[in-house]
Amino acid sequence: xxxxxxxxxxxxxxxxxxxxxxxxxxxxxxxCLLAGIARRACVVHLSRLGIDRLRPHHVRxxxxxxxxxxxxxxxxxxxxxxxxxxxxxxxxxxxxVATSKAAIMHLFADGDAGKIAPDMVWEELDIPxxxxxxxxMAKALLDPATTSTPPAASGLPLDPASLSALxxxxxxxxxxxxxxxxPVCSRLxxxxxxLRWEKRTLCIDELAESLTPDHAPEADPWxxxxxxxxLDRRMLALLAAPGKLTGARPFAINLNVSSILGPxxxxxxxxxxxxxxxxxxxxxxxxxxxxxxxxxxxxxxFARARGYRLSLRSITAELLPVFPLARLGLxxxxxxxxxxxxxxxxxxxxADVSKIMLSHADTPAAIAWGSAFGIELFQGYxxxxxAPHATLAR
Amino acid sequence: MKVFEHSGGTRPPSLTEQALHDATLRAGxxxxxxxxVVLHLSRLCPPGPRLHHLRIMxxxxxxxxxxxxxxxxxxxxxxxxxxxxxxxxxIAPAIRAAPSFATDPFAMPxxxxxxxxxxxxSAASLVTIWPLESAQAELLVYTQACVERMRVHSGITSTxxxxxxxxxxxxxxxxxxxxxxxxxxxxxxxxxxxxAISDLMQRQTAILLDPAAPQGAGxxxxxxxxxxxxxxxxxxxxxxxxxxxxxxxxxxLAGRLDQRMLDVLSQESGRGGPLDITRARPGEPGLDEAxxxxxxxxxxxxxxxxxxxxxxxxxxxxxxxxPLGVEISLIEASANAKLFADARARIADAGxxxxxxxxxxxxxxxxxxxALQPDLLKLDWSVRLGDLPDNEQQSIETALAEIGPxxxxxxxxxxxxxxxxGLLRGIRRFQGRHVDSMLGASRIIACPSADGxxxxxxxxxxxxxxxxxxxxxxxxxxxxxGVPASAAAPYLGGGTGRPSQVIA
Numbered sequence: 001x002x003x004x005x006x007x008x009x010x011x012x013x014x015x016x017x018x019x020x021x022x023x024x025x026x027x028x029x030x031x032c033l034l035a036g037i038a039r040r041a042c043v044v045h046l047s048r049l050g051i052d053r054l055r056p057h058h059v060r061x062x063x064x065x066x067x068x069x070x071x072x073x074x075x076x077x078x079x080x081x082x083x084x085x086x087x088x089x090x091x092x093x094x095x096x097v098a099t100s101k102a103a104i105m106h107l108f109a110d111g112d113a114g115k116i117a118p119d120m121v122w123e124e125l126d127i128p129x130x131x132x133x134x135x136x137m138a139k140a141l142l143d144p145a146t147t148s149t150p151p152a153a154s155g156l157p158l159d160p161a162s163l164s165a166l167x168x169x170x171x172x173x174x175x176x177x178x179x180x181x182x183p184v185c186s187r188l189x190x191x192x193x194x195l196r197w198e199k200r201t202l203c204i205d206e207l208a209e210s211l212t213p214d215h216a217p218e219a220d221p222w223x224x225x226x227x228x229x230x231l232d233r234r235m236l237a238l239l240a241a242p243g244k245l246t247g248a249r250p251f252a253i254n255l256n257v258s259s260i261l262g263p264x265x266x267x268x269x270x271x272x273x274x275x276x277x278x279x280x281x282x283x284x285x286x287x288x289x290x291x292x293x294x295x296x297x298x299x300x301x302f303a304r305a306r307g308y309r310l311s312l313r314s315i316t317a318e319l320l321p322v323f324p325l326a327r328l329g330l331x332x333x334x335x336x337x338x339x340x341x342x343x344x345x346x347x348x349x350x351a352d353v354s355k356i357m358l359s360h361a362d363t364p365a366a367i368a369w370g371s372a373f374g375i376e377l378f379q380g381y382x383x384x385x386x387a388p389h390a391t392l393a394r
Numbered sequence: 395m396k397v398f399e400h401s402g403g404t405r406p407p408s409l410t411e412q413a414l415h416d417a418t419l420r421a422g423x424x425x426x427x428x429x430x431v432v433l434h435l436s437r438l439c440p441p442g443p444r445l446h447h448l449r450i451m452x453x454x455x456x457x458x459x460x461x462x463x464x465x466x467x468x469x470x471x472x473x474x475x476x477x478x479x480x481x482x483x484x485i486a487p488a489i490r491a492a493p494s495f496a497t498d499p500f501a502m503p504x505x506x507x508x509x510x511x512x513x514x515x516s517a518a519s520l521v522t523i524w525p526l527e528s529a530q531a532e533l534l535v536y537t538q539a540c541v542e543r544m545r546v547h548s549g550i551t552s553t554x555x556x557x558x559x560x561x562x563x564x565x566x567x568x569x570x571x572x573x574x575x576x577x578x579x580x581x582x583x584x585x586x587x588x589x590a591i592s593d594l595m596q597r598q599t600a601i602l603l604d605p606a607a608p609q610g611a612g613x614x615x616x617x618x619x620x621x622x623x624x625x626x627x628x629x630x631x632x633x634x635x636x637x638x639x640x641x642x643x644x645x646x647l648a649g650r651l652d653q654r655m656l657d658v659l660s661q662e663s664g665r666g667g668p669l670d671i672t673r674a675r676p677g678e679p680g681l682d683e684a685x686x687x688x689x690x691x692x693x694x695x696x697x698x699x700x701x702x703x704x705x706x707x708x709x710x711x712x713x714x715x716x717p718l719g720v721e722i723s724l725i726e727a728s729a730n731a732k733l734f735a736d737a738r739a740r741i742a743d744a745g746x747x748x749x750x751x752x753x754x755x756x757x758x759x760x761x762x763x764x765a766l767q768p769d770l771l772k773l774d775w776s777v778r779l780g781d782l783p784d785n786e787q788q789s790i791e792t793a794l795a796e797i798g799p800x801x802x803x804x805x806x807x808x809x810x811x812x813x814x815x816g817l818l819r820g821i822r823r824f825q826g827r828h829v830d831s832m833l834g835a836s837r838i839i840a841c842p843s844a845d846g847x848x849x850x851x852x853x854x855x856x857x858x859x860x861x862x863x864x865x866x867x868x869x870x871x872x873x874x875x876g877v878p879a880s881a882a883a884p885y886l887g888g889g890t891g892r893p894s895q896v897i898a
Contacts, residue, residue: 160576167572221729222646261446266453287729291641293756295446297512302450306495318731321765328760
């Protein structure tokens with residue numbers, strides 16, 4: 001079944017799901033680029049076939065025609081905002097490619113518009129060789145005015161019992177395959193970006209899809225926050241593994257206050273190479289800080305004494321006046337881009353922009369808005385243009 | 395997953411104290427260049443020392459112990475003692491600081507005190523340094539006292555001495571803790587859905603206190619907050635402390651309780667019971683100066699505020715001409731600012747009051763909650779407010795000035811000291827156990843049926859929302875009114891002093 005690819009079917013809102021797909025495709029391609037990982041991809045350009053061949057049943061049938069590729073290693077299917085389909089997989093899948101291509105060509109071979117050329121609808125690409133082309137294709141489909149839509153949760157929310165089961169599964173799962181790195185860059189005067197550090201995360205969507213496919217962990221925000229403590233422990237253990245951080249670049253990780261004060265952090269701190277001391281940023285959430293303000297103060301001062309930088313993430317326009325950086329005693333505020341920010345007029349009075357990073361900067365509008373306010377640090381799909389073939393040490 | 399919290403080692407408690415004493419005696423034979431650093435974690439404000447204090451401090455002391463040829467003793471009281479050299483052996487002072495986070499023993503009072511300053515009124519008293527060369531006698535007095543304390547406890551009483559140190563810290567796994575907490579949540583969820591919840595709820599009256607007002611007008615009930623009693627819920631499900639142990643799980647529980655509370659309050663409307671909102675009309679218990687203060691407050695989550703059940707309840711309040719205040723916790727607002735803005739707009743559209751709840755004095759120092767534009771802000775009283783360092787006190791004063799004292803309710807006002815602290819800063823709105831006592835005392839004085847009633851009974855009956863909890867009271871109208879108008883009187887600073895005497 002095509003649904004067995006690591007991709008949920010679009011549910012509540014197709015446009016939203018398709019924009020998410022485009023963003024996820026960009027993320028995947030970028031990860032491959034950064035890590036020097038090879039992948040194959042095929043694009044079914046349904047958008048080139050005209051409106052008469054873009055009806056829902058056409059898209060459905062085209063997805064079904066890609067079924068053989070679903071069994072390829074690490075296969076993922078993306079439906080882009082223009083209805084074109086992109087499949088990315090690893091390794092050799094010649095037979096599946098031939099079968100899928102034949103099915104697609106058969107599907108659209110005859111019609112009122114006449115016979116179509118295979119090249120018009122079917123395109124095969126190599127990653128990283130043709131990564132730039134795929135990136136350009138996906139970026140072009142992101143509507144600058146409306147992107148950065150928060151992911152729509154699909155699936156059941158967690159309850160305490162399912163959370164408990166998920167945490168038990170996490171204890172034995174190999175989370176290394178869900179580890180991701182996202183560049184945080186400064187924007188230079190010429191408009192290009194320079195990598196400052198990497199944000200290291202665990203990909204929650206893929207992890208949830210793998211461990212509890214029927215649930216959307218983020219649908220219940222409080223149980224999800226509870227889950228992040230377990231994820232923190234796994235992430236810290238992953239990073240503290242022998243040799244994991246040898247030669248690593250500066251990085252940031254999401255942590256809860258209680259995680260900074262936990263035994264796993266002490267082990268991570270012991271394992272941190274001297275060269276990275278002072279180069280690691282710990283990203284905290286406002287709700288977590290306020291859950292135990294005394295513990296936050298203790299954790300902040302302890303982490304700072306150990307040479308860590310601290311930042312507050314997921315700050316929106318509403319929260320910007322609530323959390324002044326100086327009052328918090330932190331190094332960085334991560335302002336989350338949204339269209340709402342473009343009408344926010346309190347930036348100049350409120351914030352020291354040299355200590356603000358614009359996150360979720362996935363659109364040109366976000367970059368332009370941030371740059372206009374003098375923000376130099378960006379994190380997002382568009383805010384990273386590493387040199388081709390650049391690889392970062394794992 | 396079996397992740398055990400750090401334990402203090404396997405040595406029985408009494409042996410550690412004895413080992414420290416013996417090590418002190420041994421070190422005293424060649425005291426030159428040796429030093430003892432005593433970290434008095436037992437002096438931290440309750441609930442300290444917490445597990446993270448113990449864990450991190452142990453790690454910091456161990457860093458120094460490794461570098462300065464020392465040994466760390468984690469005592470049952472929570473205190474920790476580092477016996478080590480005053481300078482690292484064989485290493486020039488210029489080099490010694492570079493490769494390690496080990497702290498010079500003589501710099502520890504400053505560094506450790508700074509880390510713990512949020513948890514103690516006197517960081518300077520947390521660390522004592524005794525160079526063995528000059529102060530071995532003082533150290534021996536301390537270690538001997540530790541040994542004696544352990545000996546007395548193990549000899550005199552069969553119950554175990556309270557363990558505040560790492561050894562006393564829980565050694566159950568994180569999984570076991572989590573299982574207990576989620577079990578508690580499920581049990582409470584089942585209980586509130588199955589039982590008549592009026593016995594599971596409680597109400598508490600907040601007051602407007604004006605010591606300068608003429609006799610009879612100094613104290614007026616301001617609003618009454620109705621909530622689930624977490625204490626009762628935990629007691630009924632035999633899960634004491636588990637529901638509130640994790641703030642995130644507790645917020646999840648709060649979301650589950652909202653729906654049930656709103657449904658029940660809507661159902662009880664017009665039935666004449668203590669949860670009948672139509673009984674609580676303006677004037678009973680009282681209004682603020684403008685006559686517009688809400689008389690009923692509900693503590694809700696953001697999804698609860700935006701739910702259809704809330705809409706139905708607001709409609710019932712409007713029919714009863716009952717002003718309503720909605721209390722939303724600061725942590726809830728900060729978790730989803732967009733949802734909070736929606737809830738705030740909805741509350742304003744319905745003509746209700748928005749109260750920001752759960753603001754601690756520490757939160758007031760690290761953020762600006764008033765920027766969320768609540769009508770009222772509930773500041774949680776803490777004994778620490780009375781002895782903050784000058785700079786922190788100034789930070790609180792500045793925040794209060796920005797909020798405006800008239801918009802602050804001093805919550806959890808459990809003592810007269812809380813009221814005095816608030817009144818000195820222009821705060822006039824109070825809620826808490828001391829206020830309950832004041833109101834109870836007023837009722838007892840005024841009530842013709844109070845013979846045989848104790849103050850505690852009157853307070854508990856006023857807090858009860860179920861008929862069972864109010865049984866024994868022959869003047870429930872007065873109980874519901876909070877305080878008789880004739881009994882209102884100035885209670886502080888030159889007043890009769892009667893409530894304090896009654897409470898005492």
